[in-house]
Amino acid sequence: FVPRKEYLDAEAFAGIIKAYQKGAFHVFIxxxxxxxxxxxxxxxxxxxxxxxxxxxxxxxxx
Structure with a gap:
């Protein structure tokens, strides 16, 4: 996933979920x-x- 101006929300959300599942970032609560x-x-x-x-x-x- 590469961010670009014309991305769709669903595509961006899917990219974020994949990155999270791979451990690319953590959400601190x-x-x-x-x-x-x-x-x-x-x-x-x-x-x-x-x-x-x-x-x-x-x-x-x-």
């Missing part, structure tokens, strides 16, 4: 919070201020 209003506010404040080294995940329970 710093926090996994339930998607309550309290945690949504907390996550927003963290991203606005000094973001943690990693992604903040908000999980919705079924």
């Amino acid at each position: 710093s926090m996994n919070l339930s998607a309550s209003l309290k945690h949504v506010i907390q996550a927003h404040q963290l991203v606005e201020g000094h973001p943690p080294a990693g992604k903040i995940i908000l999980s919705f329970e079924k």
